[in-house]
Amino acid sequence: LEAAGVPEAEFREALEGLARFLTLGNMQAEEVRVISGSGSQFLGTFAGEQGEFVMQQSNPTYNWGQWSSHFVASGPPSLIGARLVAAQRKQDLGSQVFGPTGLEVRAGDTLFLAQPGRAAFLELATFDRLPEMSAGLAELIRQLESGEIEGIVDQIDAPPDMLQAARFLARATLLPSEQARSEAQL
Secondary structure: OOOOOHHHHHHHHHHHEEEEEEEEOOOOOOOEEEEEEEOOEEEEEEEEEEEEEEEEOOOOHOOOOOOOOEEEEEHHHHHHOOOEEEEEOOOOOOOEEEEEEHEEEEOEEEEEOOOOHHHHHHHHHHHHHHHHHOOOHHHHHHHHOOOOOOOOOOOOOHHHHHHHHHHHHHHOOOOOHHHHHHHHOO
C-alpha cells in the first residue's frame, strides 16, 4: 500500500466503507418511524428529531423496483433523495404498506431508507435471490395447477415479481443440469 502511495489508514477507511455499502439487510439503512399521517405524507421521527416527510414515486422509465421507486422528496436534508428499501408494519395494523394507489404509510409503520447507490445494490441482490426466496410459493403454484389443493385456494395473491420468480423456479427445476439452471438465471 505504501509503495502505491496509499496510506494504510486511508485504505482501511475506504475498505470499511465498501464493506458497509455491500452489507445486505437493513443494518445500514436509515430508520424513520411514522407518527401520524397517511399515504405518502406523514409526520415521522428520524435520528431523534421529528419532522414532516413527503415520499414520491420515480418516473417508471427509470426502472426502480416496487420499493426503491419511492424516495424522500421533502424531509430532513440528509434524507432528501433517499429511497425506500424496506418497511415494517405492526401486526395489529394489518395489510402491507403498498395499496392500490401505491405507498400507504400509517402511524406505527417504520420505513427503512438508503441512499440511491445502496438502494440499487440491495435491489439487485434481492432480485438475484428471488427464485430461492419464492420456493414455497413455487410449490404452492405447482399444487394449485396440478389440482392437489383444489377447492382450498383458487387464487394466489402475491407481488408480481414473486409470482414471476416462483414460475421461473418451477421451470428451472426442469432444466437438465446445474449449469443450464445458472445460465437461465443470468
